[in-house]
Structures are given as C-alpha cells and as structure tokens.
Amino acid sequence: MATMGQLWANTGSTLATLMFTYTIFRRWFPHVGDHLEPFFQRLFSRFYPYIQIKFHEYSGEHFKRSEVYSGIQSYLSKDSSLRAKKLKANTTKGSKSLVLSMDDREEITDEFESVTVWWQSKKVRNTRQSFSFYPAADEKRYYTLKFHRRDREVIIERYLEHVVKEGKRIKMKNRERKLYSNTPGQNHRNQTKWSHVTFEHPASFDTLAMEEEKKEEIKNDLVKFSKSKDYYKKIGKAWKRGYLLFGPPGTGKSTMIAAMANFLEYDVYDLELTTVMDNTQLRSLLIETSTKSIIVIEDIDCSLNLTGQRKKKEEEDDGDEKKMMTSEGEKKESKVTLSGLLNFIDGLWSACGGERIIVFTTNFVDKLDPALIRKGRMDKHIEMSYCGFEAFKVLAKNYLDVEESEIFDEIKRLLEVEEIKMTPADVGENLLPKSEGKEGETCLKRLVEALKEAKEEAKKKVEEEEKRKKEEEEEKKRIKEKKAEMKGKKDEKKKKIEENGEEEEH
Ligand SMILES: Nc1ncnc2c1ncn2[C@@H]1O[C@H](COP(=O)(O)OP(=O)(O)OP(=O)(O)O)[C@@H](O)[C@H]1O
Numbered sequence: 001m002a003t004m005g006q007l008w009a010n011t012g013s014t015l016a017t018l019m020f021t022y023t024i025f026r027r028w029f030p031h032v033g034d035h036l037e038p039f040f041q042r043l044f045s046r047f048y049p050y051i052q053i054k055f056h057e058y059s060g061e062h063f064k065r066s067e068v069y070s071g072i073q074s075y076l077s078k079d080s081s082l083r084a085k086k087l088k089a090n091t092t093k094g095s096k097s098l099v100l101s102m103d104d105r106e107e108i109t110d111e112f113e114s115v116t117v118w119w120q121s122k123k124v125r126n127t128r129q130s131f132s133f134y135p136a137a138d139e140k141r142y143y144t145l146k147f148h149r150r151d152r153e154v155i156i157e158r159y160l161e162h163v164v165k166e167g168k169r170i171k172m173k174n175r176e177r178k179l180y181s182n183t184p185g186q187n188h189r190n191q192t193k194w195s196h197v198t199f200e201h202p203a204s205f206d207t208l209a210m211e212e213e214k215k216e217e218i219k220n221d222l223v224k225f226s227k228s229k230d231y232y233k234k235i236g237k238a239w240k241r242g243y244l245l246f247g248p249p250g251t252g253k254s255t256m257i258a259a260m261a262n263f264l265e266y267d268v269y270d271l272e273l274t275t276v277m278d279n280t281q282l283r284s285l286l287i288e289t290s291t292k293s294i295i296v297i298e299d300i301d302c303s304l305n306l307t308g309q310r311k312k313k314e315e316e317d318d319g320d321e322k323k324m325m326t327s328e329g330e331k332k333e334s335k336v337t338l339s340g341l342l343n344f345i346d347g348l349w350s351a352c353g354g355e356r357i358i359v360f361t362t363n364f365v366d367k368l369d370p371a372l373i374r375k376g377r378m379d380k381h382i383e384m385s386y387c388g389f390e391a392f393k394v395l396a397k398n399y400l401d402v403e404e405s406e407i408f409d410e411i412k413r414l415l416e417v418e419e420i421k422m423t424p425a426d427v428g429e430n431l432l433p434k435s436e437g438k439e440g441e442t443c444l445k446r447l448v449e450a451l452k453e454a455k456e457e458a459k460k461k462v463e464e465e466e467k468r469k470k471e472e473e474e475e476k477k478r479i480k481e482k483k484a485e486m487k488g489k490k491d492e493k494k495k496k497i498e499e500n501g502e503e504e505e506h
C-alpha cells in the first residue's frame, strides 16, 4: 500500500513547479492575481486531492487533554504495535498495561469500508514563552488524518465516529478497574465520599459453584444488557438493570458480584448505606458513579428501614443498625429512606447516563418491601442456594483439580438424596487441602464426614426445634389453664360479693 510519503514523491515536483509559477505570477501581476486566486486553488487541489484534519492533544482553555486525542491514541495503539516501526511505550495513569503508540513523525495507514486513510503523529515546538507546570508544555502534539477528498463522506460521517468509539472501547478494556467504597468524610457535615482501590477479585463464572444452566442464563442476560444501548434508547428507558441476589450466608452472593464485574469489565461501587446521612447525600453519591459500573448494596434488609410497615416492630428492637458512625465516632441516625432510594432508582437515575447495574443482596428476601424488589426495579431475582452436586463438582475441580472419583457417588447421594444442606463456602472450606501435597481423596473424604456431621446436626436441630415448640405449646397451655383458673376464682368471688349484697338489702 502506498504511503503518504510515496504519494508526495510522485506529486511533489509538479506541485513545486506550480507553487513557483504562482508566486512569480503574483509578484508581477498583483491585481490579476486576486482574480486568479480561485483558479489556482482549483488547480492546486487537482494535483493534491487530499484533505487533512488535525487533532490536538490539548485544546480548549483548561489544559485538559482532549478526549478525542486520547481516543485516537488508543485506537491507533492496536495498529501501531503491529505496523509502526518506531513506537513509544507509556504507562498511562489508570491503565493496567503499557500503552504503545507510534512515535513522532511515524505514519500508519488504516482501512475502513475499503477507504484508505493515513495517520501521522506530529509535534511542534511552542515558540511562545510562558510559564507552565507541565514539563512538556513547550511541545504541542497532534495527530493528522489524511484522506482522499472523494472519501470525505465516509470519513466525516462514519470513520471518525468509529475511531472515537473503538478508541473508547480499547481504553476501557485496558483500564485498571476500581472498587469504590463510600467512607465518611472529614468535613463538618460528614459528607460521605467515594474512595477507591484497584479491583482485583479473582472470581469468575468459571470458578463460581452453580448449575451450568443458571450460570449461562445470567451470563446471557449480562451480555444482552451490555449490548442494548440502542434498544433502551428506543424504548425510552434508562440503560440500567437491577439484580437481587438472595440466599443464606456463604452461598456466593458477593462472589457472584465480583464474577459479574470481571465478566463485564465494570467497576464496582460498594455502597454502605448506613454511612449515608440522608437522601441528598445518597443522590450525590449515586450521581458520581461512572458508567460501566455495578452499584452494590449488600444486606439491604439490615442497611435501612427499607422493609416498610412490616418491619415496624423489629425496627424498634434493633434500631442501632440504622445508626451511622460519623468521623468523630459519634452515632447519628441515617435518614436515608426507602422512598429516597426508590426515587433515585426510578427517576434521577435515568438522568445520569447509562450502563449501570444495581445489585442488592439479602439473606431474607421475604422481609423486603415488595415495592423495592418489584420487576422494573430489580429486574432479575437470583437465588443463591445450598451446594448441589453440580456446584460441588465445580468446587472439586477448582480446589483439588479432581473431575472424577469414586467418592463422588457418595457425595451425590448425600447432597441429592439425603438433601443435606451445606453452603458452597463450607464445602470449599472442607475441600481446601490443609497441608502441602495432601491428596484430593483425603479432602473428599473429609467432606463426606463433614456432610454426615451436618446431617446429624440438622437432625439434632430439628429435634431441638420440635422439643422447643412442644415446650412452648405446653407453656401456653399452662398459662391458658392458669388464666382460666384465675378467672374462675374471680367470678366466684364476684358472685359471692353480689350474693352478700343482696342478703344485706333484705
Ligand atoms: N457459589 C460459590 N462458588 C464459589 N465459591 C463460593 C460460592 N459461595 C461461596 N463461595 C466461597 O465462600 C466464600 C464466602 O462467599 P460469599 O462471601 O460470596 O458469600 P455471601 O453469600 O456473600 O455471604 P454473606 O451473605 O455472608 O455475605 C467466598 O470467599 C467463596 O470463596
């Protein structure tokens, strides 16, 4: 493919002659020159039919790096690393890997819809003397894009959009993902703020112990959501999706969230509602969240009085749960309300762009207010349950690298026929080799023992429960009898008093 340099070589001499003639002509016939300018322009463009667009690194007043420039840089990085001869390697803030870009004055070609374009990276020295905090401020960098004028339409209407979009996608993919959590601030109002660390949870759908079918369903749902920007726009809905994960402790709700974030390459915002003072603070926190993120509210039932009327009584009992810790260690009541949260999910939420997933987790789904979890708010309800045989097989493969064993039959029987309930967390704990080089069989046998013990314990619990219920019923019966006895005595006394009264009257 011809480079821009080669094309120049071909047309260079013709252009030089043209320019020379034009300059001489203008000098000798300045008046005629004005009239002939358009003609020369046309002639010039006949020999040089290329259009050039410049994209500066810094544009505007605030020394803000142009997003288009960095988008182009990311876009070109994938081709540059393969095609350019001179490359620059940078570590960009927030990027998980080295960013390779073409060096100054390098040129690469790109093709789009059978159209060829030429990209060049250039820099010019800043001649103006000015004070700057930036070490490289005396240099201005820019990209130039050249293309044939007959391709103007394709480039302006589609190619540039494609470059920016693709560049953003590559940048997103390369970026270091973050786990944000809200902590009480140090200012007088104790406004809670997001702080972040790098998100490096190793969980994935492959390591998640769950039935394959269920996993596939969730994965499909997530993929469909992430690709539905246009669809959500078409139906006039905010591009967000709510997930409710419920199940006993240790069944993998938090692990599932990490797997979802890794799968979609989203950031995670772990929202601790008890440190949020009121609905206004909640709103500003949520508005600050970025696109392509999962906002998590764990144990929603404990976080707030979100369970509506039905929780009135418990609320009085465990009011402490809703108290928030301020930076001075003093306890204050969090005023975030169910309606505040619902309003945000429904209304304001829609105003702050798209591609956000909100996840609630709870151990007690029955306790939640139906308004909170109705479809449209929490679109998908996922039950995380005790370990089944299929889930066990995933854990055995992860923890022990064992895919088949005679002991599997026994474990299958215990889990499926005997219906022993053990969480994946406990199964994992039993499968974990306790010392270096311990064989898988030993760990599997330990699990069998643990399952049998769990069965005994469950049996004991049932018996104890039955005993407790029986005692409770007997106690109730005793109280009832006693009440009846007392009432009988009272009635008798009353009767006697009445009889005595009557006698006195006579
Ligand atoms: N389904 C699962 N697949 C793989 N590992 C699991 C699964 N469930 C639990 N685990 C393991 O058990 C540990 C605890 O799980 P996790 O924190 O996800 O449970 P949880 O349901 O969020 O519990 P809680 O209700 O107490 O928050 C994890 O570190 C993980 O290793």
Ligand SMILES: [Mg+2]
Pocket (backbone or CB within 6 Å): 253, 254, 255, 298, 361
């Ligand atoms: Mg959890």
